[in-house]
Amino acid sequence: MFSDQIISWYQLNKRDLPWRRTKDPYKVWLSEIILQQTRVAQGLPYYKIFIETFPKLQDLARASEQEVLKLWQGLGYYSRARNMHATARHIYSDLNGTFPNTYSELLKLKGVGDYTASAIASFCYREATPVLDGNVYRVLSRYFGINIPIDTGKAKKEFKSLALELIDISNPGLFNQAIMEFGSLQCTPVQPNCQKCPLNDSCVALQKRQVGILPQKSKKIKIKKRFFNYLVVETNTNKTLIKQRKGKGIWKNLYEFPLIETENRINFKQLIQNIDFINFIKEQDFQLKECTPSQIVHKLSHQHLHIKFWVVNLKSFDQELIPWREVKEYPFPIVLHNFIVDFLKQKKQ
Secondary structure: OHHHHHHHHHHHHOOOOHHHHOOOHHHHHHHHHHHOOOOHHHHHHHHHHHHHHOOOHHHHHHOOHHHHHHHHOOOOOOHHHHHHHHHHHHHHHHOOOOOOOOHHHHOOOOOOOHHHHHHHHHHHHOOOOOOOOHHHHHHHHHHHOOOOOOOOHHHHHHHHHHHHHHOOOOOHHHHHHHHHHHHHHOOOOOOOOHHHOOOOOOOHHHHOOOOOOOOOOOOOOOOEEEEEEEEEEEEOOOEEOOEEOOOOOOOOOOEEOOEEEEOOOOOHHHHHOOHHHHHHHOOOOEEEEEOOOOOEEEEOOOEEEEEEEEEEEEOOOOOOOEEHHHHHHOOOOHHHHHHHHHHHHHHHO
16 A cells, blocks of 8 residues: 555655654644755754754744744745744744644734644644645655646645645554655656556556656746945945845845846946946945946846845945944844855955
8 A cells, every 4th residue: 555655665764853753733834944945964953053042932923033934044935934933923922832733724824824723733733634745745645646736626635635635644644744755755756766666567657658757847937137236335444234124025034235127237337337336335435346246146046146245335424334243143134144254354354
């Protein structure tokens, strides 16, 4: 039987991960939010530091958003962190610090979708709600030979129905953990070791030589190019200027240097003739130089950011500045954080 084979494989091959040693919904929820769109190897250190810093839900709820974003720095998809923080505050303030204990109630939480609600409900409360993530889609698509594009509503309904038939009702959390781990370690996206797979005698994709083409997707992501020119202010008093990003879009509530976004890559002459740069300088004397490396391409899921850093030396400035020694205390996008680390090293030399 499919579920029995998956569970048997899991009990022999599962990784020892801290969130698998607990039924605490706070810790399970935290792990699932961190691991959304993040590999376990990358997410594990973040999980550990979050648990050390915020061992209980009330600790996270009482924290400032800036503290949460700073710890999250480098994980990307920062809306996950903002939603997580908002949900912690909601549970602490409005639900008496008690996590909802059913799939349907968990779905009402901000930032909690079908997958996360199913994971918490099955792992912590033994509710028979199957999880559907990329690993599960891949395993089911290959084993049963399902060629419906997994990024469609039809696929979600069909795979959910199939998973409901397969789930071990007596221990749904174990089954969900097993099938996700099987997809992560055994039925991998590229070059899975089908010869050592316990399901190889009944896998449709293997029999039909479709392992390399399943699962299928219908949508191709359109990548947008954006050109960011960051003005790194340097004053005689060893201070600089940073601003918090507001509104919709990437990196909301994180900090950055003053930004001039252009339609294309620009050079020194084009920058000093740019109206936004002219308004920023306001007829002050300045020195401008391009940092090395001159350009960084930072790739997000739907955008490629072509980033240049320009150091602007000014004697004085009419906006509120902060000392360079305090800059690293603020949450920045990781690409800016890495620049700051390197820049401060150069300043000390």
